[in-house]
Structure formats: C-alpha cells, structure tokens
Amino acid sequence: MAPATWGWLAALLGWSLLLFFYDLDGGAGFEPVDCWVAQTAREMYENVAADGWRGLIIPEFCGEVRMQKSPGPYWAVMLTAWLRGTPVDEVSARIPSATLAVVFVLTVFWLTRRIAGDRAAVFAGFAALSSATLLYWSHRAASDLGVASLMALSLACLWIGSEATPSGPRRVMLWLAGYFCAGLAMLYKMPMPLVCVGLPALLYVALCRRWRIFASWWHLAGLALFAIPWLPWMVLVLLQEPTAWDKWRVEFLDRATGELPNVAGQDAWFYWFFYLGVAFVFTAPWCLSIPGSILRALRGSDDIDSRGRWFLLLWFGGLLVFFSAATGKETRYFLPAIAPLLCLLGVELSAFFDPRRRFNPAVERFATWVVLAAAPLAL
Numbered sequence: 001m002a003p004a005t006w007g008w009l010a011a012l013l014g015w016s017l018l019l020f021f022y023d024l025d026g027g028a029g030f031e032p033v034d035c036w037v038a039q040t041a042r043e044m045y046e047n048v049a050a051d052g053w054r055g056l057i058i059p060e061f062c063g064e065v066r067m068q069k070s071p072g073p074y075w076a077v078m079l080t081a082w083l084r085g086t087p088v089d090e091v092s093a094r095i096p097s098a099t100l101a102v103v104f105v106l107t108v109f110w111l112t113r114r115i116a117g118d119r120a121a122v123f124a125g126f127a128a129l130s131s132a133t134l135l136y137w138s139h140r141a142a143s144d145l146g147v148a149s150l151m152a153l154s155l156a157c158l159w160i161g162s163e164a165t166p167s168g169p170r171r172v173m174l175w176l177a178g179y180f181c182a183g184l185a186m187l188y189k190m191p192m193p194l195v196c197v198g199l200p201a202l203l204y205v206a207l208c209r210r211w212r213i214f215a216s217w218w219h220l221a222g223l224a225l226f227a228i229p230w231l232p233w234m235v236l237v238l239l240q241e242p243t244a245w246d247k248w249r250v251e252f253l254d255r256a257t258g259e260l261p262n263v264a265g266q267d268a269w270f271y272w273f274f275y276l277g278v279a280f281v282f283t284a285p286w287c288l289s290i291p292g293s294i295l296r297a298l299r300g301s302d303d304i305d306s307r308g309r310w311f312l313l314l315w316f317g318g319l320l321v322f323f324s325a326a327t328g329k330e331t332r333y334f335l336p337a338i339a340p341l342l343c344l345l346g347v348e349l350s351a352f353f354d355p356r357r358r359f360n361p362a363v364e365r366f367a368t369w370v371v372l373a374a375a376p377l378a379l
Contacts, residue, residue, distance in 0.1 A: 012106075012125045013102070036142075040074050048078075058241065070234075072146070072229075072230075073142075076188075094141055096141075096146055097141060098139070104148065108128040109122075111160065112124035112125070114164045115308030115343065116304040116350070120346045120350040122346075124345065127349060132282055132285075137332075137335065143188055143189045144189070147189040150193075158175060163308070176222055179225045182197045196337075199318045271324075271329060275320055275323050275334050293345045297310075297313050303347075304347055316341050
C-alpha cells in the first residue's frame with residue numbers, strides 16, 4: 001500500500017474513532033430496541049452473582065426469560081461495563097456498536113481496495129464514515145449494526161481469501177477468519193448470518209461458476225469454527241428452557257412469513273419497494289450516486305476486478321430480493337446489505353471526482369442552478 005494510502009487510512013481511522021465515540025452519554029434517548037439490549041444486559045449482569053452460570057446463559061428482561069435473541073449483544077455490553085468498572089449504563093450499551101462501526105468502515109475500505117484499488121477504497125471508506133447508516137447506528141445499543149459489521153467482515157474475508165489471495169496459509173487463515181466471524185454474527189443475532197452470509201456466498205459461487213472454491217478440506221474446519229461461538233450456548237439453552245425452540249420459531253420464521261400479528265399487514269404490493277427507499281436513506285448524502293454505481297458495476301471497467309464487481313452486485317441484489325420477499329420489514333433489517341452498496345459507491349465516487357474526467361457543461365449549469373435554488377430551503 002502506498003504511503004499516501006496509509007495516510008488516508010490513518011485519517012479514516014481517526015475520524016471514525018472521533019465521530020463514533022463522541023458524546024456516547026448524550027444525544028438522543030434510547031428507542032425500545034435499544035432498551036431491550038441494555039436492560040437485558042443489566043439484569044444478566046446482576047443475575048450472574050446470584051444465579052451463577054445460568055444468569056450468564058439465560059437472558060432475562062424485566063424478570064422474564066427473553067429467548068427471542070441470542071446473547072452476543074448482552075455479553076458485549078456486560079463485558080464493556082466490567083472493563084469500565086461501572087454498572088450497565090447508556091455508555092456501556094453504546095460502546096459495542098461504536099466499536100463495530102469502526103470495524104464496518106475498515107471492512108468497506110479493505111474490501112474495496114482489493115476489488116478496485118486504493119483510490120476507490122479511500123472514497124468508499126469516507127462515504128461509509130459519513131453515511132447516515134454509521135452516524136446514526138453507531139450511537140445505538142441495538143444489535144443490528146454489530147451483526148451487520150461482523151457479517152460484512154465475514155464475507156470480505158471469504159471473498160478476499162478465495163479470489164485475491166494466492167493458495168497457501170494466508171488464504172486458509174482468511175477462510176477460517178471468515179467462518180469464525182460468521183459464527184460471532186450468529187451469536188450476536190441468529191439466524192441472520194445463515195441468510196446474509198450464506199445467500200451472497202452461494203449466489204456468487206453458483207452464478208459465477210466458482211465451485212472449485214469448495215475443493216478444500218479446510219472448509220470443514222471453517223464450519224467447526226462457525227459453530228463454536230453459538231452452538232454450545234444453543235444446546236445449553238435447549239436443555240434449560242424446553243420452550244426455547246418454539247420461541248425461536250415464532251420469532252424468526254413467523255416474522256419472515258407474516259404470521260406474527262405486528263407484521264401481518266406488511267404484505268401489500270408496495271412493500272416490495274420498501275427497501276429501495278431504505279437504501280437511499282441509509283447511504284445519504286451519497287445516495288444520488290446509487291444508480292451510477294450500479295450501472296458502472298454492470299458495465300465493468302479496467303479499474304475494477306470483474307469477479308469483485310459481481311460479488312458486490314450479487315451480495316446487494318440477493319439481500320435486496322430476500323428482504324423484499326420477507327413479510328416482516330423494518331428499516332434496521334436492511335443494514336447487512338449496505339456494505340456492498342458503499343463499496344460500489346466508492347468506485348463511482350472515485351470516478352466521478354477524477355480530475356481527468358471531462359464534465360458536461362450543461363450538467364454543470366443545471367447542478368449549479370439546483371444548488372442555488374435548494375440552498376435557501378436548506379438554510
């Protein structure tokens with residue numbers, strides 16, 4: 001990596017730490033999904049002393065067993081509170097999201113660099129840093145940004161190990177890291193990684209005919225690493241709570257199919273376009289470049305890896321179709337699809353701001369008038 005790129009990476013890391021960790025004890029109050037994490041972590045933290053290992057394994061919210069989610073976010077908040085030497089408070093509840101927001105930005109930078117080079121990586125990294133997604137969700141306690149970061153890192157490790165790394169120990173380590181990150185994501189919010197990691201990976205292998213990637217016994221070791229973070233907890237819970245399986249079925253399957261009462265009305269035709277709007281909101285202020293970034297990836301160019309662009313397109317497109325087809329819809333569910341879109345935006349923005357690019361005078365005049373007309377409204 002060139003010295004200038006190292007400088008940009010240092011700036012990206014510095015600004016990420018500053019923005020994501022700024023004023024964690026202030027700002028907007030918690031929403032219900034944040035309280036579910038913070039309060040459950042607080043009760044588990046207090047129950048460990050009284051109940052021993054059961055207090056660590058069985059989540060409780062307001063004294064009742066809460067089996068809807070896996071315990072990764074609660075454990076992260078509890079660990080943060082223990083390291084700070086404080087009870088579970090708003091800062092401890094927000095620090096895991098802020099930390100994983102930094103991981104998200106660095107993952108976007110790393111993956112874009114391996115697909116489209118240093119310049120595109122810098123643009124993608126700063127687009128991620130300044131996006132509505134990261135600025136908003138980095139100060140939340142909900143698990144959604146954390147699981148999205150871990151799944152993005154998992155897919156980045158798997159693709160870079162398979163397509164951008166020569167055969168050898170480094171490729172194996174990237175594969176194993178990818179499987180393990182997917183396992184951590186399962187612990188953070190199961191069963192999201194089964195779809196959000198498995199679907200893009202299988203689409204890429206099948207449609208790009210990359211079946212030879214599976215021609216290694218190391219993938220079996222990877223599956224074992226994938227199971228280590230979450231499977232022991234799942235077995236212990238099933239032994240302690242006989243109704244856990246039924247609760248998971250209702251929470252995961254019934255939500256996706258629309259059987260839950262609170263999502264039963266989300267099967268109208270216009271909900272199929274719900275996540276298109278979410279994609280534009282989450283990538284603001286760069287969202288106007290989304291059409292250009294998709295078209296550029298479809299056309300291809302010499303400065304972007306051909307397999308890499310299809311990987312990003314299939315990752316984003318596959319999750320867009322899946323979440324649109326699922327009946328239960330919330331804006332936060334779409335966070336796992338934002339990382340590949342930011343990578344594509346980095347490629348488009350680097351080309352758009354290329355000093356060698358010839359601008360259309362008519363477009364420049366139109367844009368100038370739009371800015372002049374919109375500026376008073378914005379002020």
